[in-house]
Amino acid sequence: MTFPILETKRLKLIELTHQHVDTLFEILSLEEVTRFYGTQPFTLQAEASRLIDMFHKNYLEKRGIRWGIKLKENQRIIGTIGLNALHLKNKRAEIGYELHPSFWRMGYVSEAIKEVLQFSFKQVDLFRIGAVVYPENDASLNLLIKLGFTKEGLLRSYMFQNEQFHDTWMLSLLKSEWEKSQEK
Numbered sequence: 001m002t003f004p005i006l007e008t009k010r011l012k013l014i015e016l017t018h019q020h021v022d023t024l025f026e027i028l029s030l031e032e033v034t035r036f037y038g039t040q041p042f043t044l045q046a047e048a049s050r051l052i053d054m055f056h057k058n059y060l061e062k063r064g065i066r067w068g069i070k071l072k073e074n075q076r077i078i079g080t081i082g083l084n085a086l087h088l089k090n091k092r093a094e095i096g097y098e099l100h101p102s103f104w105r106m107g108y109v110s111e112a113i114k115e116v117l118q119f120s121f122k123q124v125d126l127f128r129i130g131a132v133v134y135p136e137n138d139a140s141l142n143l144l145i146k147l148g149f150t151k152e153g154l155l156r157s158y159m160f161q162n163e164q165f166h167d168t169w170m171l172s173l174l175k176s177e178w179e180k181s182q183e184k
Contacts, residue, residue, distance in 0.1 A: 003059065006067065006119055008111045013067035015059075016052050016080065020068055023077040024048040027100045036137040037098055038159050055082070062088060069099065069112050078103045081112045083120060083129075091127040093120065104139070113147055121175045131171040132158065141169065148181050149173045 006013040016024065025048035027033055034041045042048055058064035066082030079099035086093040095116060099109055120126045131149060133140050145151070149171040157165035 004065075004119065004123070006115045007072075008115050010072055011108060011111055011115075012070045012072055013081065013112060013115060014070050016055055016066065016068040016077075018049060018052060020077055021045055021048045021052065024051065024068075024080070027079060027098065030101065032101055033098050036134045036140065038161055040162065055080075058084075058086075062086060064093070067112075067116075069097075069108065071108075078108065081109070081116055083116070083126075085130075088124075091125065092130065093124075093126055093128075094130040094132060095120075096131075110143060110147065113143075117147075117173070117178060121178055127175045129173050132168045133171060134159070134166055134168055141171075144171050144173075147173070148177055150177075 003015040005015070022045070025042055025045045028037070028039075028042045028048060028051070031041050055064070055066040058066070064082060064084050064086045066080050068077045069079045069081055070077050079097060081095070081097035083093035084096050095113065097109055097112065117129060120129055129149075131140075131144050132155070133144065135141075135154070141151075150173070152170045152172055155168045155170050158168045159166040
């Protein structure tokens with residue numbers, strides 16, 4: 001099974017391997033990245049290594065797919081994006097992503113999401129892409145809504161992080177809505 005490589009104008013979405021452990025650790029050891037990620041900041045490189053193993057296992061078992069977001073200009077990995085909770089039978093998944101703060105608000109995540117949506121709806125033939133977002137994560141909420149996602153409701157105490165429960169918004173985008181937006 002060949003891992004799908006996706007490309008945009010500025011980005012290449014690639015398979016993460018153990019050569020990316022240092023970069024992934026650098027990103028996920030930052031509190032400002034993990035505070036909405038559902039996990040504590042990484043303190044050991046072994047955590048990044050295990051995460052890469054999990055991404056690989058999920059892909060092989062068709063339960064998810066996670067790409068490294070690589071800048072074409074300098075080949076630097078700046079984050080990851082992917083589909084979690086992939087359920088091919090029910091044609092649905094949830095999108096998730098994180099980016100190194102040095103690259104926030106430059107349009108990279110938007111560019112990557114658009115490519116992953118295209119891949120998900122056209123190649124994988126999914127019908128629904130969900131997203132679970134902390135209410136405090138205004139940047140992510142606003143971005144997803146701008147890209148056509150609809151807020152479906154508040155999931156009460158859905159995530160447990162930092163020894164406390166957190167509410168999250170559930171958003172979704174349906175293939176039919178996405179196709180309509182592509183006609184414009």
